[in-house]
Each structure stands twice: as structure tokens, then as C-alpha cells.
Amino acid sequence: MGENKSLPTYFCKNCENPLALGEDIISKKFVGASGPAFMFSHAMNVVIGPKIGRKLITGSYVVADVMCSKCGESLGWKYVETFDLKQRYKEGMFVIEKLKLTKKY
Numbered sequence: 001m002g003e004n005k006s007l008p009t010y011f012c013k014n015c016e017n018p019l020a021l022g023e024d025i026i027s028k029k030f031v032g033a034s035g036p037a038f039m040f041s042h043a044m045n046v047v048i049g050p051k052i053g054r055k056l057i058t059g060s061y062v063v064a065d066v067m068c069s070k071c072g073e074s075l076g077w078k079y080v081e082t083f084d085l086k087q088r089y090k091e092g093m094f095v096i097e098k099l100k101l102t103k104k105y
Helices: 085-090
Strands: 009-012 018-021 025-032 035-040 046-056 059-068 074-082 094-097 101-104
Touching (some): 018 094, 025 094, 046 074, 059 085
Antiparallel strands (some): 035 094, 046 059
8 A cells, every 4th residue: 555645735935825735736847937836726815917928938828927815925827828739738727936835744
């Protein structure tokens, strides 16, 4: 039988507001403005900014900036729309920069 490892909860590094669950991580191989970032299928306690067009490493997207609902810290972005069929899986996903997060088990 496999080991029963508990997954962490991720919090805003600035104010410790809970933001995402470890079970919602889709990928740890993203890059944000400050370096490594995680893609989550869900995020909580965030404010989503207005939709904007942005050119990213893998193409052009409509995204919305994501901020902490408690302290206003800029965390990353949410993919709203993509025009490349191969990138469609990203729509609705959240990318949060690793440097903006802390985790607890």
C-alpha cells in the first residue's frame, strides 16, 4: 500500500490568507514575473481583475490578474481565454507565483 501523504494548503505569504489546496495543483512548471509558479484548478479568497490581452511564453491569451482578497498582494493571473486549441486546458486555471505563497500541512 502507498504512503498516505497529506497535501498542503497554500497561503498568501504576505498575510496568511488561504489561497489554494495542494490537491488542486495542475502543474509546478510555470513561470511568473518573479520566477517559478504553480497552476491551480481552483483558488479561493482572491480578487480577479479585469480581462486583458497578454502575450505569454506559450502564446496570446485573455487573462485576468489575481490578487489576495485580504491584503491586495498581486499573486499571478487567471487564464480566461486562449486561441490555440492545444492550450485550451488552461482556460479557467489560476497561475500563482511561488514567491507569493507559503504552505502548511
